[in-house]
Amino acid sequence: MPAPESTLLQSWHHNAQPWIEAIRSGSIESRQQVTNQAILLAALSRQPERVLDLGCGEGWLLRTLAERGIEAVGVDGDATLVEAARAAGSAQVQVASYEALVEAEVDIGSGYDLICANFALLHQDIIPLLTAMNALLAPGGALVIQTLHPWSAAAGVYQDGWREETFAGFKGQWQPMPWYFRTLSSWLNALDMAGFRLASLQEPQHPQSPVPQSLLLVAEPRG
Ligand SMILES: C[S@@+](CC[C@H](N)C(=O)[O-])C[C@H]1O[C@@H](n2cnc3c(N)ncnc32)[C@H](O)[C@@H]1O
Numbered sequence: 001m002p003a004p005e006s007t008l009l010q011s012w013h014h015n016a017q018p019w020i021e022a023i024r025s026g027s028i029e030s031r032q033q034v035t036n037q038a039i040l041l042a043a044l045s046r047q048p049e050r051v052l053d054l055g056c057g058e059g060w061l062l063r064t065l066a067e068r069g070i071e072a073v074g075v076d077g078d079a080t081l082v083e084a085a086r087a088a089g090s091a092q093v094q095v096a097s098y099e100a101l102v103e104a105e106v107d108i109g110s111g112y113d114l115i116c117a118n119f120a121l122l123h124q125d126i127i128p129l130l131t132a133m134n135a136l137l138a139p140g141g142a143l144v145i146q147t148l149h150p151w152s153a154a155a156g157v158y159q160d161g162w163r164e165e166t167f168a169g170f171k172g173q174w175q176p177m178p179w180y181f182r183t184l185s186s187w188l189n190a191l192d193m194a195g196f197r198l199a200s201l202q203e204p205q206h207p208q209s210p211v212p213q214s215l216l217l218v219a220e221p222r223g
Contacts, residue, residue: 055120
């Protein structure tokens with residue numbers, strides 16, 4: 001059986017087109033109502049000049065940052081999504097898997113004031129990738145991670161482990177995606193092991209929802 005890690009990126013090759021449609025039609029309510037604005041505000045509050053969007057997908061955050069005069073560079077492991085980001089106006093976007101970034105097989109530049117990972121850290125062993133990202137930050141730079149809220153996503157089992165997203169409720173033909181659930185302490189340990197210290201933690205929430213829509217972590221290199 002293939003490792004969940006390879007099936008994960010494979011699922012994005014399959015799901016790229018329906019994902020582009022879902023994002024661009026604004027059909028994911030939690031994004032429209034809460035999480036897009038949450039990561040944007042977290043990014044803007046650091047007043048970055050140069051941002052790397054790690055796992056940028058079809059590039060909505062790149063475009064949103066560029067509209068505000070910020071240099072936005074993207075990287076993603078799926079060529080269709082990268083092509084869609086380029087076609088929509090983001091010139092600085094490259095195809096590279098996280099594995100290739102860890103092995104430094106691809107040069108995605110450095111000296112970033114901010115590295116954003118918006119719902120893009122879905123694999124198990126994120127520490128080598130976070131360590132590699134740490135090295136790409138400019139002095140005073142930071143990492144912003146937005147992810148599924150561990151408490152909201154736990155579904156009764158609060159334990160690190162592989163889960164499956166079936167995209168039920170999404171329109172179109174989707175291939176199920178394995179993703180690695182991690183508890184809050186597991187997120188914080190991973191940041192620590194990658195040489196970061198937590199600068200802030202937010203739980204973006206819609207006023208009419210009883211649960212947070214995401215977990216947002218801002219981390220800075222420990223120096
Ligand atoms: C849920 S999407 C989020 C996309 C974008 N950040 C956004 O907010 O719309 C997850 C992204 O992570 C990328 N990704 C997942 N695993 C990857 C890997 N191993 N290497 C590179 N990219 C990966 C996928 O291609 C996909 O674009």
